[in-house]
Amino acid sequence: MGHTLTFEVPEKVYNSLRKSAAHIWQLPEFLAANLLAEATERLDNDPLEEFIGTLKGSIPNWADHHDQYIGKSLKDSMGDTKDN
Template sequence: MSHTLIISLADEVYTVLTRTAKQIGQMPETLAAQWLKAISQHLTDDPVEQFIGAIKSPVTDWADQHDAYLGKMVMETMQAVDDKGETE
């Protein structure tokens, strides 16, 4: 089953969408649908979601920003390894 959705996009979003669609040889509508499908799967299949609320923390945006926090931690760990040649 499919549904038709009419949306208004900001110029900068539309520009990225149309440029990317042209580069990969797809219609912007098709690419937009693929992007929406991908983000919806990411939101429903988030492996960290089961831990949201399980730990008390002063960090109030963990649920929305966990990927950014984990990425920052990985980058800091990689930098420490690069700087010292070992993990801390």
């Protein structure tokens, strides 16, 4: 059984959705529904979900900022790669 959702998105989001939908000959509403379904499927089948919250660490905001920490670590390990 399907359900109807009605919500507002910013103009920039809608324009991007509209353009993407036009490229694949779909209505923005159908593309949005498909994107939500795909996101839900990924969340439902996350192989690491059972481990969320089980690891303890010394960085209190690791969950929210892990991408930045990993990026900084990679950058630091690569050294300065800019041409001077």
